[in-house]
Amino acid sequence: QVQLVESGGGVVQPGRSLRLSCAASGFTFSSYGMHWVRQAPGKGLEWVAVISYDGSNKYYADSVKGRFTISRDNSKNTLYLQMNSLRAEDTAVYYCAKGVRYSSSWYAWYFDLWGRGTLVTVSS
């Protein structure tokens, strides 16, 4: 069925690294831009990063720029988030989400499919 399944979360010490994965199924993964969105415990949603359908374009929130890298492997229908130099404030549930452009306008995007999330805890 159509779904996204995240994995790779866990407990990690400050300054260490972690790589998250998001396995897609049920749709043509290689046709869609993909996003990571996180949610700190008891807090709201924070957009983290986006990668274009072919991996050629990547953008990041200022809070993770230079530390996180988004990538994808369309042959494996998998999205990744490499997280380096982790900080306590990176503790959150990380969701992957599928972006859909609903009109010809460059600005016309929404996220129509989300995974269930994977929890990353940064703590010594």
Add this chain to the structure above:
Amino acid sequence: DIQMTQSPSSLSASVGDRVTITCQASQSINTYLNWYQQKPGKAPKLLIYAASSLQSGVPSRFSGSGSGTDFTLTISSLQPEDFATYYCQQSYSTPLFTFGPGTKVVI
């Protein structure tokens, strides 16, 4: 950067009530505004896109309106399954996106 605010941050309502949540952008975003519903421990679910377009499969009691900087999500008759947190999201600053802080609807 475009900042999003929502009001109220939480509200108490009863089944059958009409509920209105507002979202304000720090600058005009035309109608590039989406609404999501999130229940505890679950992923967000798209309700409304382009400020007023109902996502397929979403009950018609949900509606959205607004343009420019001021937007509204209305639930015409609150149902038990609607108790959740609601987030607005702007896509005008694509490829960067911003969510509002959320509005929690409680009994």
